[in-house]
Amino acid sequence: MPELSERLKAAASLVRQGSSAADIGTDHAYLPVYLIKNHICKSVIACDLRSGPLYNALEAVRAEGLESLISLRLSDGLRELKENEAEDIIICGMGGTLIARILSQANWICNEKYNFIFQPQSHADDLRRFLFSSGFSVTEEITLTDDGRDYLIFSSVFTGDRSLEDDEVSIQFGSLLYRNDEVSARIVSRTLKYLEVRAEAEMNYGNPEKSDKLRETIRKAEAIINGSKNQ
Ligand SMILES: C[S@@+](CC[C@H](N)C(=O)[O-])C[C@H]1O[C@@H](n2cnc3c(N)ncnc32)[C@H](O)[C@@H]1O
Numbered sequence: 513m514p515e516l517s518e519r520l521k522a523a524a525s526l527v528r529q530g531s532s533a534a535d536i537g538t539d540h541a542y543l544p545v546y547l548i549k550n551h552i553c554k555s556v557i558a559c560d561l562r563s564g565p566l567y568n569a570l571e572a573v574r575a576e577g578l579e580s581l582i583s584l585r586l587s588d589g590l591r592e593l594k595e596n597e598a599e600d601i602i603i604c605g606m607g608g609t610l611i612a613r614i615l616s617q618a619n620w621i622c623n624e625k626y627n628f629i630f631q632p633q634s635h636a637d638d639l640r641r642f643l644f645s646s647g648f649s650v651t652e653e654i655t656l657t658d659d660g661r662d663y664l665i666f667s668s669v670f671t672g673d674r675s676l677e678d679d680e681v682s683i684q685f686g687s688l689l690y691r692n693d694e695v696s697a698r699i700v701s702r703t704l705k706y707l708e709v710r711a712e713a714e715m716n717y718g719n720p721e722k723s724d725k726l727r728e729t730i731r732k733a734e735a736i737i738n739g740s741k742n743q
Pocket of ligand 1: 520536537538539540559560561562565587588589590603604605606614
């Protein structure tokens with residue numbers, strides 16, 4: 513099996529020691545194999561929507577002789593995963609909009625016993641919006657560059673706290689505005705540019721209120737950035 517990417521190693525570092533896990537959208541099952549071989553998880557359910565990736569997963573699991581510890585399952589998101597089957601649930605390498613849709617299809621996830629690990633490939637704001645309005649909090653955030661690309665990986669648990677559901681700055685940036693590393697700064701800068709483009713587009717489409725709201729978020733984010741630079 514090839515060496516696990518730094519991106520997926522970071523996701524693995526947020527999985528609780530000794531847990532049973534589910535990897536949704538597992539593709540080659542590289543992450544489940546790593547979690548078992550490194551004694552992080554006692555068992556993993558590797559799920560994928562399509563049989564092709566699941567076949568790749570089967571080959572990887574067989575090659576390592578881990579059939580008794582990694583089970584494979586054809587599943588659209590969490591649909592075929594039952595409550596209590598896994599304690600740590602990992603969804604990496606999909607867009608934030610799709611991850612939010614997958615989560616919205618299983619109401620049993622609203623329980624503090626589960627630890628979620630996400631690596632949204634895009635649209636992290638859609639994922640945070642869903643999480644904050646559903647009572648989930650972000651517990652740890654990791655940013656890193658892997659193979660020339662910047663990634664955000666974070667863990668989340670249900671707490672019932674919905675205080676950030678209307679906080680557009682937290683929805684757009686998470687805690688990245690308060691971090692000092694270069695990767696976070698680049699992700700923040702790209703998010704600011706994206707918000708600028710959206711604000712401009714909303715104005716051009718005759719939606720000045722939406723445009724103003726986006727500009728307000730940009731202003732608040734820039735004030736936080738300038739405040740932390742002056743400290
Ligand atoms: C880009 S790969 C990511 C693989 C791995 N998780 C990673 O981060 O490297 C996305 C995988 O998610 C699967 N997928 C897409 N939509 C899905 C869904 N609704 N439910 C389960 N798996 C899905 C795809 O078949 C594919 O294998």
